[in-house]
Amino acid sequence: MRLLCLIFIFSLNLMLVKEVSGKVDPPNYNFSIESLSVFQPEAPLSTMEEKFGKGELISESNGIKEYKFMVSHLRYKFPVWVQVHEGKSLDFFAKLPSYFLHDVFHQSLINRYGKQDKFFNKEVNSVYVWNNKNNVKHIYSGSCTITCFPIYYAGLIANPKDGLAGYRPLIEKFEYKEIRK
Numbered sequence: 001m002r003l004l005c006l007i008f009i010f011s012l013n014l015m016l017v018k019e020v021s022g023k024v025d026p027p028n029y030n031f032s033i034e035s036l037s038v039f040q041p042e043a044p045l046s047t048m049e050e051k052f053g054k055g056e057l058i059s060e061s062n063g064i065k066e067y068k069f070m071v072s073h074l075r076y077k078f079p080v081w082v083q084v085h086e087g088k089s090l091d092f093f094a095k096l097p098s099y100f101l102h103d104v105f106h107q108s109l110i111n112r113y114g115k116q117d118k119f120f121n122k123e124v125n126s127v128y129v130w131n132n133k134n135n136v137k138h139i140y141s142g143s144c145t146i147t148c149f150p151i152y153y154a155g156l157i158a159n160p161k162d163g164l165a166g167y168r169p170l171i172e173k174f175e176y177k178e179i180r181k
Contacts, residue, residue, distance in 0.1 A: 032108075033108045033109065033112055035073075036080070036092070036094060036155075038051050039069075039082050039089055039094070039155070040089060040092070040155050041089050041090060041092075041135070041155060041156060042088050042157070044087055044088055044089075045067075045084050045088070045089070046087070048069060052069045052070065052071060052080075053069075055067035055068055055069040056069075061166055062166040062167075063085055064083055064084070064085050064090065064167055065083070065084045066081060066082070066083050066084075067081070067082050067084060068080070068081050068082075069082065071094070073097065076099070078094065078095055078096060078097045079094070079095050080092055080094040081093045081094075082170075083167070083169075085164060090156070090157055090167065090169075091154065091156035091157060091169045091170050092155050092170065093153075093154045093170035093174060094152060094154070095152055096150040096151065096152060099149070100149060100150050101149065102142040102144070102148035102149050105150045105153075106140065106142060106150075109128070109140055109153075113133045113138060114130070116128040116129060116130050117129055117130055117131045118131070124143050124144045125142075125151070126141065126142050126143070127140070128140045132158040132159075135157060135159060136155050136157065137156050137158045138153070138154070139152075139154045139155075139156075140153045140154075152171075154170065154171045156169040156170075156171065
């Protein structure tokens with residue numbers, strides 16, 4: 001009797017439950033690196049403000065202004081810092097969401113800029129560098145634990161023009177040694 005009951009329940013489950021097949025995309029599958037192109041060096045501040053609203057002015061020194069913009073993706077927001085001189089971007093630093101998949105983001109950079117020029121790996125952290133692609137140096141960092149995820153993506157002017165007294169790229173400002181001061 002017990003066996004008959006189990007067979008009946010199992011058969012009922014098979015009839016009621018339809019086959020479930022669905023495509024599951026990684027969370028950043030629909031994120032385009034093109035979204036960050038408005039922050040690239042030489043990009044006008046007005047374009048950034050049109051797309052992401054007025055950025056928060058963080059600091060101003062020697063004619064260089066530092067702004068923080070919030071970029072939305074799905075239900076999350078992540079910060080992008082930009083240094084601007086005479087209305088144009090000098091460099092940017094994006095703190096990427098940890099729910100992005102490293103492989104997808106890294107591949108999109110390779111598709112756009114080719115294979116990286118330099119690669120550094122220490123324990124579970126990696127840094128990828130593309131030197132002087134259209135006068136822009138691109139730096140990307142990712143890390144792996146159970147899965148791999150991006151940490152940051154930065155772009156800075158490869159050959160800054162003279163007359164930028166006190167200019168330091170954001171990636172240098174965000175180094176740990178700056179935080180310790």
